[in-house]
Structures are given as structure tokens and as C-alpha cells.
Amino acid sequence: xxxxxxxxxxxSKTFGNTKALDNVSLDxxxxxxxxxxxxxxxxxxxxxxxxxxxxxxxSGKIYLDGQDITTxxxxxxxxxxxxxxxxxxxxxxxxxxIEFGLKEEDLDKKExxxxxxxxxxxxxLTGLESRKINEISGGQQQRxxxxxxxxxxxxxxxxxxxxxxxxxxxxxxxxxxLVNLQYKLGITFIIVTHDQEEAMSLSxxxxxxxxxxxxxxxxxxxxxxxxxxxxxxxxxxxxxxFNLNLIDQKLIIKELNLEISNNSSKNKKLCLIRPEKIKxxxxxxxxxxxxxxxxxxxxxxxxxxxxxxIESNGFNFYAFMQxxxxxxxxxxxxxxKVICTWSEDSIFFFDD
Amino acid sequence: MxxxxxxxxxxxVFTPYFWLxxxxxxxxxxxxxxxxxxxxxGMPPYRDMFAFSEEGLSINxxxxxxxxxxSDSFYLRSxxxxxxxxxxxxxxxxxxxxxxxxxxxxxxxxxxxxxxxxLIIPFWTSFLLRVYAWKVILQGSGVINTILIKFGIxxxxxxxxxxxxxxxxxxxYTYLPFMILPLYGYLVKFDxxxxxxxxxxxxxxxxxxxxxxxxxxxxxxMAGSMLVFxxxxxxxxxxxxxxxxxxxxFGKIIWDEFFVNRDWPIASxxxxxxxxxxxxxxxxxxxxxxxxxxxxx
Numbered sequence: 001x002x003x004x005x006x007x008x009x010x011x012s013k014t015f016g017n018t019k020a021l022d023n024v025s026l027d028x029x030x031x032x033x034x035x036x037x038x039x040x041x042x043x044x045x046x047x048x049x050x051x052x053x054x055x056x057x058x059s060g061k062i063y064l065d066g067q068d069i070t071t072x073x074x075x076x077x078x079x080x081x082x083x084x085x086x087x088x089x090x091x092x093x094x095x096x097x098i099e100f101g102l103k104e105e106d107l108d109k110k111e112x113x114x115x116x117x118x119x120x121x122x123x124x125l126t127g128l129e130s131r132k133i134n135e136i137s138g139g140q141q142q143r144x145x146x147x148x149x150x151x152x153x154x155x156x157x158x159x160x161x162x163x164x165x166x167x168x169x170x171x172x173x174x175x176x177x178l179v180n181l182q183y184k185l186g187i188t189f190i191i192v193t194h195d196q197e198e199a200m201s202l203s204x205x206x207x208x209x210x211x212x213x214x215x216x217x218x219x220x221x222x223x224x225x226x227x228x229x230x231x232x233x234x235x236x237x238x239x240x241x242f243n244l245n246l247i248d249q250k251l252i253i254k255e256l257n258l259e260i261s262n263n264s265s266k267n268k269k270l271c272l273i274r275p276e277k278i279k280x281x282x283x284x285x286x287x288x289x290x291x292x293x294x295x296x297x298x299x300x301x302x303x304x305x306x307x308x309x310i311e312s313n314g315f316n317f318y319a320f321m322q323x324x325x326x327x328x329x330x331x332x333x334x335x336x337k338v339i340c341t342w343s344e345d346s347i348f349f350f351d352d
Numbered sequence: 353m354x355x356x357x358x359x360x361x362x363x364x365v366f367t368p369y370f371w372l373x374x375x376x377x378x379x380x381x382x383x384x385x386x387x388x389x390x391x392x393x394g395m396p397p398y399r400d401m402f403a404f405s406e407e408g409l410s411i412n413x414x415x416x417x418x419x420x421x422x423s424d425s426f427y428l429r430s431x432x433x434x435x436x437x438x439x440x441x442x443x444x445x446x447x448x449x450x451x452x453x454x455x456x457x458x459x460x461x462x463x464x465x466x467x468x469x470x471l472i473i474p475f476w477t478s479f480l481l482r483v484y485a486w487k488v489i490l491q492g493s494g495v496i497n498t499i500l501i502k503f504g505i506x507x508x509x510x511x512x513x514x515x516x517x518x519x520x521x522x523x524x525y526t527y528l529p530f531m532i533l534p535l536y537g538y539l540v541k542f543d544x545x546x547x548x549x550x551x552x553x554x555x556x557x558x559x560x561x562x563x564x565x566x567x568x569x570x571x572x573x574m575a576g577s578m579l580v581f582x583x584x585x586x587x588x589x590x591x592x593x594x595x596x597x598x599x600x601x602f603g604k605i606i607w608d609e610f611f612v613n614r615d616w617p618i619a620s621x622x623x624x625x626x627x628x629x630x631x632x633x634x635x636x637x638x639x640x641x642x643x644x645x646x647x648x649x
Contacts, residue, residue: 054548074551081552087545091567100563101553152553 003066005030005188006051006156011060013046013212020046021057022212028205033182033189035199038209039235044192047209048158051190052081065155075104079156080149084164086141088133094144095120095129101152119151122181139170150185159191163198175201196236200224208232224274226348233272240273240317244349255315256292260347268349275318277346280308283337291341296334308332310340380627387620388413397614417621427605427622431629434602437516437591438584441523445531445580446573448524453535453572457542468536471529479526483593486522487513490594514596522590527583531576538572571641578637582630602626 004027013021020043028034036044049055051062053074061070069077080101088097095116102112120126123143128136136144142165149157162178163171179202182189193199199206200220207217208228216228227233230241243254246267251260253271265271283293294312301323308319319340332338389398390412399412421427456467474482489495490512497509512518546568550560566573588603595601602622609619 052548052552054551074548075554075556077552081549083545083549085543085545087543087549089546089549089564089568100550100555104554104559148553 003063004028005032005065006190007061007063008047008051009061009063011047011050011057011062013043013050013055013057015046019212021050023060024212024214025060026207026214026217028188028190031186031188033179033191033202033204035191035193035203035206036209037193037196037199037206037235039194041211042209043212044194044209045160048081048160048190048192051156052079052158053077078154079158080152080154081158081160082145082149082162084161086145086165088141088144088148090133092133093129094125094131094133094136097133097144098125098147098151101148105152115151119147123147123150138165138167139174142166142174146181150181150187154187156188156190159189161193162191164193164195171198178202200236208235227272227350229350230270238275238318238320240275240278242271242273242317244268244271255317256313258290258292258313260290261344265349268351270350272348272350273317273342273346275307276305276320276322277342278310278317278319279341280310280319280321280332280338281341282331283339290344290347291339293337293339296332296336296338299333308338310338312340383620383623386616387417387624388415389617390414391417391615391617396616398617417617418625421618421621421625426600430600430605431602431626433599434585434587437519437523437587437601438581441520441527441584442531442577442581444520444524445528446577449528449531449535449576450573453532453539456532457536457539458544464540471532474529480589483522483526483590486518486525487593490518490521513594516595516599518594518596519591519599519601522594523584523587526590527580530579534575534579535569535572538569538575542568574637574641578634582634585630586626 006026006028008024008026008028011021011024012019022043024043024047036047038044046055050057053069053072057070061068063069064077064079089100092100098119099112099116102115107115120129123146125140125143125147128140128144133141133144142162146162159178163174166174175198178189191199191202193202203220205217205219206223208215208223208231210231216223216232218226223232224236227236227239230239233239233241242256244260244265245252245254249266251266251268252258253260260271292312294310296308297311297316298307298309300307303323305320305322308321310317310319385401386396386398389401391397392399401412403410403412456464456471459467487494491497492509492511492513494513496512497506500506501509542565546564547560550564551557555563586603586606587601588607591599591601591604592607595604606619606622606626609615609622613619
């Protein structure tokens with residue numbers, strides 16, 4: 001089997017009394033767009049800084065493209081990092097910022113100019129070359145920061161919260177641009193973010209981190225549909241978590257006092273039903289399985305879909321409904337009694 | 353209400369100007385007036401500028417004081433000595449002060465405050481006393497010589513006092529905080545990510561220092577250098593206490609003309625010349641400074 005492009009092997013790092021990284025291992029493939037996702041203080045930024053070479057790990061190794069880079073100083077690593085605040089040099093203009101890294105490579109002026117030209121064209125920065133950094137917009141600064149890294153043709157590009165400083169509309173647009181750019185150039189990207197939507201929409205694969213550990217690695221679908229534990233399920237999207245009881249060989253959802261007709265999952269203790277998988281109707285006719293009767297406690301219209309908070313058997317859970325359906329279900333409002341149904345295969349059972 | 357605010361603004365803006373006029377321009381004008389007066393015995397030791405006599409009004413104005421000090425190379429040499437002293441000690445202050453300022457600026461906040469207090473504490477002791485202390489340390493029977501002789505490193509006490517180097521030592525010691533504090537002010541705002549970014553882009557630490565850290569702390573370097581350079585050119589006390597007869601300094605010459613020779617016009621002409629020669633670099637500095645800020649803000 002081929003070695004992974006970036007192999008992180010048992011990295012640990014302690015700051016004072018806090019374990020920032022606890023024996024973290026991770027394999028990233030060539031040309032992959034990989035996200036490190038977690039709330040603040042989960043160790044994702046520390047991991048990024050160790051890969052970049054700004055921090056030394058207490059133990060563990062990093063291999064990039066077969067080469068052990070654990071002890072290399074940052075200026076010898078064939079990778080680049082884009083900082084959250086971009087860290088553009090305020091005393092240099094756009095062009096000088098972009099060619100800064102090339103000048104350290106002993107290239108002749110012709111090649112430097114050519115490569116700077118290529119990248120400014122690619123990132124639509126043409127015409128801004130002689131501007132100072134404070135004379136261009138936030139979006140342009142982000143592209144200059146990107147250009148400054150990409151012009152060096154790194155094997156690996158690290159991006160620390162690349163979109164955090166942009167406003168929401170620009171952020172969505174830039175997300176797509178970033179994915180396109182990565183696809184076009186084939187450079188391996190590692191993105192650190194705390195924004196789960198951003199991670200879901202950008203990544204080929206992602207790792208969910210908590211307290212210096214990686215909880216789960218997988219593609220967005222795996223992580224959303226089959227989270228490794230409660231924390232991941234809650235961190236990504238909205239999660240209805242139910243405890244399970246086995247009574248008389250029947251699997252019961254404890255909170256709803258509802259039987260599940262699933263024979264293969266009898267030893268499971270916890271299950272997840274995502275809110276968009278719950279169908280709700282006004283209480284008229286009644287089926288038998290995978291359904292419960294509840295009362296609408298809250299309705300939140302969010303444009304493309306509507307959020308319902310439903311109470312059943314004293315327990316609250318969410319159901320989302322696309323508004324194509326809401327228009328047909330407009331009659332559902334506060335304090336309505338509804339019948340909730342879901343298909344058998346939309347229940348995810350956690351391993352213990 | 354707006355009138356009231358305007359009135360407040362007026363005082364707010366113009367108080368410093370009144371201060372400047374009262375305590376800077378008026379005294380300066382007086383010195384200038386004396387510098388173009390004719391010297392004579394008496395009190396004050398110069399002739400009134402306007403005198404009425406039977407022949408009518410006579411105006412006693414002369415440039416001879418200026419002509420005299422520029423024709424005697426003695427004054428020029430003392431001025432060059434002072435410039436030399438100021439340049440050397442500014443450079444040494446910069447070389448010592450920069451790493452200290454950098455270290456203080458990048459320390460953790462609680463340590464940083466402690467270090468800043470340590471920098472400022474010497475000001476609580478009289479400046480004169482601190483310079484005098486160096487005399488005690490450096491003199492023939494001083495601390496250094498006593499120790500060196502005790503350990504048998506030297507037989508005869510070294511003569512470390514009353515020369516140009518003792519003056520430089522005293523000046524650097526006294527003015528170092530004036531270099532460190534403005535440098536610190538700029539370096540504390542310095543984004544450490546810029547150093548990481550430079551390193552990440554392939555620049556070795558020395559290149560990062562030259563290409564990123566120095567250019568971005570240039571205003572601090574300029575401000576600190578001016579704060580050391582300008583007062584040292586006119587410094588009188590340190591050369592008087594620690595200096596010898598090998599070199600004469602400008603401040604000492606002005607003092608002697610004023611209080612020993614009682615030739616106020618010559619002393620004033622010297623002071624005015626000193627100011628004009630210094631005004632040129634200050635204006636250059638101000639222009640550079642303004643240009644830098646205009647570009648970056």
C-alpha cells in the first residue's frame with residue numbers, strides 16, 4: 001500500500017498543564033482537501049502550527065511525501081501557511097508581498113516575474129500590484145495571502161480559518177472559489193476551522209477534534225450520518241439523541257416510550273434521528289410503527305426550511321421540513337398535535 | 353451647546369501652543385536677541401539693542417558674534433566632538449536597547465510590566481547622583497580597580513575616568529531608557545505572525561530581521577535615536593563629571609562662555625547655532641516620519 005502524503009504519527013504537545021495534543025495520528029492523501037474541525041481550544045491550531053514548524057511537538061513524527069520533517073525549521077519545509085489575520089507585510093505592496101517567498105529561493109528575476117504574473121492572473125489581483133496592503137479590501141487581502149503561499153508551489157497548503165475574516169456573503173462565494181482552486185492546482189489543503197458548515201461544504205475528508213484528541217475522521221456524509229459519538233453528533237448539525245431500552249426482547253425508545261421494530265440493533269443503547277428525517281403531519285390517521293404523537297412547541301421559519309420543536313412524552317426533539325413541503329403543511333402551528341414518522345433506515349444506532 | 357464645545361476645543365487645542373510660546377519661543381527669542389547684541393561690561397553684560405542719545409536712536413545689532421564663533425575652529429571642533437559623542441552613544445544605545453526592547457515587548461504581560469518598572473526605577477534617583485556614582489565606580493580607588501588589583505589581574509589602577517570613553521559610558525547609561533521606551537512602543541504592537549509568515553515563506557531568521565522586523569520598527573528606531581541624539585549634543589553635566597581635558601564638548605563651551613567669560617552674546621550665538629544645526633535633522637526626521645505614517649495609516 002502507498003504511504004500517505006502527510007503522515008502524522010503520535011503527536012503530543014503540552015502547554016503548562018494543558019494537553020493541547022494527546023497522541024494524535026492522522027493520514028492525509030495527496031491532493032486532498034482536509035479539514036480540522038473543533039471548537040476553540042480543541043488543539044486544531046496547535047496541530048497546524050506543529051505541521052508548519054512554529055511549535056515543536058513533545059513527541060511524535062511528521063512525514064511529508066516520505067520525508068521526516070519533524071525537526072525541520074519552518075523556512076526549510078516545502079509547505080506554506082495562510083494565517084487567519086493573513087499576516088501580510090504592511091510595509092510592502094501587493095507584488096512585493098507575493099514575491100517575498102520567491103526571492104528567498106534564489107530564482108532569477110524573469111522567473112519570479114512570470115510566476116507572480118501567473119498567480120495574480122489566477123487570483124484576479126491584476127492591477128493591484130502596486131497597492132499597499134491597507135489600500136485593498138478584506139477579500140483582496142485574503143487573495144493576496146493565498147497568492148503569497150501558492151506562488152511558492154508548496155506541496156501542502158495550511159489554511160488557518162481562511163474565511164473567518166470575511167463577511168457572510170463573501171464567505172460563501174469564497175468557499176466555492178477555494179474548492180475550485182484546490183481542484184485546479186491539485187495541492188493538498190489542510191483547513192482549520194470551527195465552522196461546521198464551512199468544513200462540510202469544503203472538505204473531501206475532515207477530522208473532528210476535542211481536547212487534543214481526534215474523535216472521528218471521515219468524509220462529511222459519514223460524519224453527519226454516522227457520527228462516532230454523542231459529541232460529534234451534536235457538533236455537526238442538529239441531533240435528536242434517544243436512549244434505547246430492551247424490554248421483553250423489544251427495543252424501546254426510552255424517551256418516547258416507542259417500540260422500534262429492528263432486530264439487528266437489540267444490544268444498542270443510544271440512537272440518533274436527524275430532524276430532517278422526521279416527517280410530521282397533523283394528527284388524522286394513525287399508523288403503527290416508527291411514529292409518535294407530539295405537540296408543536298416552537299416553529300422557526302428559516303426560508304428554505306422550517307424548524308419545529310416537538311414535545312412528545314415530556315421529551316423535546318427537532319424536526320426540519322423543507323418549505324416546499326411547509327407550504328402544504330402550513331396548517332401546522334403552535335400547540336398543534338402532530339404525528340411524527342420516520343423510516344426504519346434513518347435511525348442511526350451508536351456503537352457502545 | 354456647540355459654542356460651549358467650541359470654546360472647550362479651542363482651549364484643548366491651543367493650551368500646548370500657549371505653553372510653547374510662553375516657555376519656548378519667548379526664551380528663544382530672548383536668546384536670539386542677546387546673540388546679536390554687542391557685548392560689554394555690566395549687568396546685563398550686553399548693550400541695549402535700542403539706545404537713545406543726543407544723536408538720536410542708535411540700533412546696536414551685530415552679526416560679529418556669529419562670525420567670531422565660525423571663524424575660530426575651536427568652537428567648531430567642540431561642536432564636532434559633541435556630534436561625535438551623540439552619534440556614537442546613539443548607535444550604542446540602539447545596539448543595546450533594541451534587543452532589550454524586543455525582549456520586553458515579547459515577554460508575557462506580567463513579566464513585561466515588571467521589566468518596564470525596572471527600566472523606569474533609575475529615574476527615581478537624581479540623575480546627578482547616578483552619574484556621580486559612575487565616578488566612584490571608575491576612579492582609581494574605585495570598585496573595579498579594587499577588585500582587579502585584589503585578584504592580581506593588574507598591579508596599578510587603570511585610568512578609566514576623565515576621558516571620552518567614560519563620557520560615552522555615562523551618556524549610554526543615562527539615555528538608554530529613552531531609546532528603549534519608544535522602541536518598545538512600536539515593538540509591542542508588532543504582529544508576531546509576521547515573523548512566522550516570513551519564516552514560512554523561506555526566510556532564515558536573520559533575513560526576517562532585516563526584511564520584516566527592522567523596516568516595521570523603523571519609526572521606533574528614529575524616535576528613540578532622536579530622543580538620545582538631540583539632548584546629548586548639548587549635554588553638559590556628564591562630560592563635566594566624567595570627561596577629561598582630552599576633548600571639549602559643546603555644552604561645556606556654552607557654560608564656560610556664559611558663566612566663566614560672562615560673554616552672553618557669544619554663548620547665545622553658540623546656543624542658537626547649535627539649535628539651527630540640529631533643526632535640520634529634526635525636520636528630515638519629521639518628514640520621513642510623516643511620510644511613513646501617511647503610507648501606513
